[in-house]
Amino acid sequence: MPDTAPLQLDAIACQYDGHPVVRGVSFALESGQIACLLGPSGCGKTTTLRAIAGLEPLTAGRILIRGAVASRAGFTLPPEKRALGMVFQDHALFPHLSVADNVAFALRRQSREARARRVEECLELVRLEGMGERFPHELSGGQQQRIALARALAPRPTLMLLDEPFASLDLDLRRQLNQELRAILLHEGTTAVIVTHDQEEAFAIASHVGIMRGGELLQWDNPYTIYHAPSTRFVAEFAGAGAFLRGVVQQGNCVHTAVGELRSHQPLARTPGTAVQVLLRPEDVIPASSGAVKTVVEHRVFTGPNILYQLKLPQGERLSCLTGSHVDVAVGEPLTVDIAAKHLVLFNGDA
Numbered sequence: 594m595p596d597t598a599p600l601q602l603d604a605i606a607c608q609y610d611g612h613p614v615v616r617g618v619s620f621a622l623e624s625g626q627i628a629c630l631l632g633p634s635g636c637g638k639t640t641t642l643r644a645i646a647g648l649e650p651l652t653a654g655r656i657l658i659r660g661a662v663a664s665r666a667g668f669t670l671p672p673e674k675r676a677l678g679m680v681f682q683d684h685a686l687f688p689h690l691s692v693a694d695n696v697a698f699a700l701r702r703q704s705r706e707a708r709a710r711r712v713e714e715c716l717e718l719v720r721l722e723g724m725g726e727r728f729p730h731e732l733s734g735g736q737q738q739r740i741a742l743a744r745a746l747a748p749r750p751t752l753m754l755l756d757e758p759f760a761s762l763d764l765d766l767r768r769q770l771n772q773e774l775r776a777i778l779l780h781e782g783t784t785a786v787i788v789t790h791d792q793e794e795a796f797a798i799a800s801h802v803g804i805m806r807g808g809e810l811l812q813w814d815n816p817y818t819i820y821h822a823p824s825t826r827f828v829a830e831f832a833g834a835g836a837f838l839r840g841v842v843q844q845g846n847c848v849h850t851a852v853g854e855l856r857s858h859q860p861l862a863r864t865p866g867t868a869v870q871v872l873l874r875p876e877d878v879i880p881a882s883s884g885a886v887k888t889v890v891e892h893r894v895f896t897g898p899n900i901l902y903q904l905k906l907p908q909g910e911r912l913s914c915l916t917g918s919h920v921d922v923a924v925g926e927p928l929t930v931d932i933a934a935k936h937l938v939l940f941n942g943d944a
């Protein structure tokens with residue numbers, strides 16, 4: 594990672610009233626990368642973001658912005674000196690300023706012409722061209738968040754920090770704005786850190802996802818790796834639906850389970866006889882009339898295009914299964930499946 598990486602965290606720690614809430618968090622972002630910090634409520638996502646912003650001091654470690662130390666124990670460069678853009682859940686627009694003046698706020702040092710040009714450009718980026726003369730209270734919640742985004746982008750920050758920026762909006766609008774946000778960040782080449790507790794949202798936006806728990810960063814990877822090669826069972830559970838089957842490792846990269854012998858295409862790195870749990874994602878479980886595994890539908894969630902089934906095996910263990918919604922089987926009915934996992938994800942233990 595070159596010294597000029599827009600952002601680098603080296604084992605940072607933060608405390609509130611002597612109580613540690615962030616510990617040993619390290620990651621780095623290259624120019625234009627988009628990261629999401631994801632984790633359950635209270636895991637330290639916002640505190641990490643606030644530390645990057647210069648709003649929380651560090652008790653250990655350091656934060657480098659463009660290769661220069663911005664925070665370490667005993668030193669915190671003030672937020673306004675960090676060349677950051679910030680968007681928080683409560684958009685905090687200036688109510689007495691027009692939309693254009695809100696967006697122009699951080700451009701005070703530029704000439705009138707340059708300022709007007711950039712304001713127009715940013716309003717276009719967030720698809721609110723022609724609305725510059727309006728006032729924030731004349732706009733919808735979604736439009737106000739677009740303005741907050743335009744205002745943060747206007748000075749071309751090194752780094753954008755966004756804390757659940759669309760959390761107050763309804764689901765459809767949130768999804769749409771998240772996709773627009775991703776397109777805008779990519780268009781502008783802006784590096785960003787986004788806090789969310791919505792896994793689907795994180796996967797849809799981010800080039801990198803950091804899963805946090807209890808103040809620690811458990812895994813930092815691209816969304817595909819987080820989902821398909823989770824480092825811990827907690828990450829596996831947090832990253833999406835699935836089931837864990839008890840198994841025992843056999844010779845030849847096989848695991849014996851209640852659904853039969855599962856063979857991995859990659860080495861299992863465990864000695865035969867080891868008790869393990871095998872992660873099976875819903876898309877690894879395929880309905881097939883001539884399938885090898887007999888189950889009964891225990892629960893089902895219809896989402897429109899898909900149905901997510903919870904299936905019970907005769908021995909009592911469970912599987913998740915995702916199908917198109919035309920595979921329509923009622924609770925209590927049998928469903929025969931095949932297991933299509935090629936790369937087995939194993940965790941230790943038979944619990």
Ligand SMILES: Nc1ncnc2c1ncn2[C@@H]1O[C@H](COP(=O)(O)OP(=O)(O)OP(=O)(O)O)[C@@H](O)[C@H]1O
Binds near residue numbers: 633637639640
């Ligand atoms: N100002 C504060 N004073 C004392 N404790 C705080 C303060 N802010 C946060 N905390 C505590 O620090 C821990 C981490 O909080 P943080 O807001 O970073 O979590 P989070 O992952 O962003 O949670 P959420 O998803 O609910 O926003 C929590 O236990 C929280 O109660």
